[in-house]
Amino acid sequence: MNKNVLFGLLGILLVFSSCKSKESAYKLAYEKAKAQETTDVQVNAPMQVTPVETTSVESDYEAAPVRQEQVAVVSVSGDLKPYSVVCGSFSLQANAQNLKEYLLGEGYAAGIVKNVQKNMFRVIIGSYDTKPEAAKAREAFKIKYPSRADFQGSWILLNK
Numbered sequence: 001m002n003k004n005v006l007f008g009l010l011g012i013l014l015v016f017s018s019c020k021s022k023e024s025a026y027k028l029a030y031e032k033a034k035a036q037e038t039t040d041v042q043v044n045a046p047m048q049v050t051p052v053e054t055t056s057v058e059s060d061y062e063a064a065p066v067r068q069e070q071v072a073v074v075s076v077s078g079d080l081k082p083y084s085v086v087c088g089s090f091s092l093q094a095n096a097q098n099l100k101e102y103l104l105g106e107g108y109a110a111g112i113v114k115n116v117q118k119n120m121f122r123v124i125i126g127s128y129d130t131k132p133e134a135a136k137a138r139e140a141f142k143i144k145y146p147s148r149a150d151f152q153g154s155w156i157l158l159n160k
Contacts, residue, residue, distance in 0.1 A: 061135035076111030096121035
């Protein structure tokens with residue numbers, strides 16, 4: 001019995017003494033954060049600016065690579081012009097439709113054409129009369145979505 005009382009008192013003593021957080025630990029963390037805050041203050045020092053030379057070199061859009069395919073219209077608003085910018089290719093029409101809906105929401109005149117020989121659905125962001133127009137649209141599209149690797153692989157389609 002005496003041992004039980006002794007162990008009980010020892011247990012209570014441990015509960016009340018060991019689980020308590022030390023005030024010094026909080027104080028140390030506070031002082032460390034305060035010191036870091038004062039070193040993170042930015043000084044508004046004059047910046048040295050190096051002028052950038054800009055040239056108005058028009059990209060050679062006429063040299064943009066083009067793939068020739070014979071495609072059939074699946075769902076395109078308006079007429080399919082000779083040049084189109086393809087941003088996605090799918091074997092399932094449902095996947096192509098999902099991307100088309102997303103692009104319509106983004107403000108593009110998106111559509112779907114099908115390469116019957118390869119049984120692939122191509123999602124286009126627009127259709128153009130000339131190759132330079134299509135190349136400019138493709139570059140603007142790639143610039144708008146720099147973090148989308150799938151859109152960075154967009155290409156120009158010439159309908160046979």
